[in-house]
Amino acid sequence: MTPLTTALLRRLSEAAGGPGNEGAVRDLIARALHPHVDALHIDAMGNLTAIKRGRGEGDLRVALTAHMDEVALFITEIDSNGLLHVAASGGVNARTLAGKGVLVGPEQLPGVIGWPPPHLQRHNNDESKRVPKIEDLVIDIGAADKEAAAARVKIGQQALFATRFGFLGRDQAVAEEAPLPQKGRIKGKAFDDRLGCAAAMALLMGPALPCDLHAIFTVQEEVGVRGALAAAEMLAVDLLLVLEGTVCDDLPGPVDEPRFPTTRLGDGPALTQRDGSYVVQAAVLQHLLRTAAAHGIPYQFKHPNAGGTDASGFGRYRATPTGILSTPCRYIHGPVAVAELGDFHALIQLLRAVLADEAALARLVGRS
């Protein structure tokens, strides 16, 4: 039985947490974890660390990590029409933004990202082919002019997608306070990496494990693993497991081109062999594969050599054995993502199986 409720995952997904503005996410995680952990600590960068003591005799220390921030827009200029010009914080595909609803600033002011309607595009040959760039987009918060907009919004404030968490393809409503369903497709924003945060929380909120469990919820991953870099020097654990919501591009592509999706929805958690910024130690990967096989947990390999995670930041100072496990999420870094709960729960199941076997962990990290 998962300790996570639908309401908690909804709040995680809907919380506003652009890079450098993770306060709301941090508060939510800290409050949810408080009854379940032995210590909570926030460093000067804003990284949140939770520690849950093990019930075992050993002194093995394992850390889980997930990043709290999500890609966001931030306000760069308020023009004379009261429209807000924006830049991106983290990697955003501008083509996915036009016409979407956003929430601006700490007061969550509703706004919409404007784009000319099709009527006008037909009158202008070039317009129909124009691909929006971030600097072409504006947020309309309903202000009549610059003065009215400036009274409500400040330059530098973040704008995040106004996407509500929900279920796809489900006939009956899901009880908010009941345990998260085991299967089914969910949609929402910020699955990269609130699903990682939620997976770490599931372990901390569950029964005690043999080893001491640290969970580091980092800031500013999307703008260059900056929170992880700050936390890395103090990190002294035997094993680090990075939990991510990762790219899933298992959609139809150009007809004549072979398709090699990064991951596929529903094929289980994605294990990283190596990505663009980190090589997972062979012994760690083999341990994850053996554990998955022993417990009949499905998994898939993430397409090698692409992307990067906090593993590179945490790997900057100490040579800590590190694994990377992800829940595949379609359409990440856009207004709405889709994930399969079966993949998410299987990832948690694999983590729990790995952490439950202290003797095998001690052998893995050379502490037996």
Place this chain on the structure above:
Amino acid sequence: MQELVRELSTVFGPPGAEDAVRERIAHHVTPYADAVTIDAMGNLYALKRGDGSGRRIMLAAHMDEIGVIVTQVEEDGMLRFSGLGTLGRKMLLGQRVRFGNGAVGVISHNGGVKAEIVENETPDWPKWFIDMGVQGAAALPVGIGDVAVFDRPFVSLGRRALGGFDDRIGCAILVQLLRTLPASPHDLLFTFTVQEEVGVRGARVAAFGQDPEIGIAVDVTPAGDTPKQLTPAAVKLGHGPAIKIADAQMIAHPRLRRALIAAAQREGIPFQPEVLTFGSTDAAAIQAARAGVISGAVSVPCRYVHTTSEMIDFGDVEHAVALLTAFLTAEVDW
């Protein structure tokens, strides 16, 4: 020395899979070192203690070499791949790659030989593949995530040689130093690093963990003495080891650079100043560790770096050993 270079330069060691290189080097250094250790990332350390009056000096050479990684498998058994380390696509067609299990394949691309040779078109990365000579994916001896190196046999040209020397030549110099070095006042940490070619990742944790006072990378540097290079460089093959002044990622510490030059002049060893406008070495990572480490590099001039035929001159290699011996056996006077 040629035998050692021949041996080390042909061991399989793409970034992140340096095990075989580490094993060979450990075999060579263990009889001469006071302690041999390996960290969690795979960096190998051989410590040679001084008499207690000197400094703690890290000498670093990287064990990894350029290679490729399988990213996808086609139904017909062709392997899609991407590069490990900086690779020019123009050099790929027809090259052989060798996997850790010994399996060999040849590289081609969707356009085929005609596109490349007749029409002079070099396609983007996703269009390249490795042909393992099997009929169908089920017969493949390798799979997604497996890594391979280019087939780069050692060929002696007399004083010069062709092969895969970046950076096994640095590894060989470190091994030779450890074997031949007279008593030194310094604690010398011979460090054989991993994953240099994908962003000096091994050296970062090595320098953080070992906390040296002085760091010296021993690596190759591109020679500028071939016709009409796009990026002029003054370093020439056979004119002595290069003492790094600067590259794209670091400015060598002036004290260390001056001390290396003084050691060369004292012993009459030829050397060349090195200013490299692109690329870097493990020294850049060592220099930036903790509160900073006085760092520099001694480089072996090398033509055709990151191709299947890197060319070096053994005179430069022997002078590099002599230069480092002169520096490491003297007191550091700052």
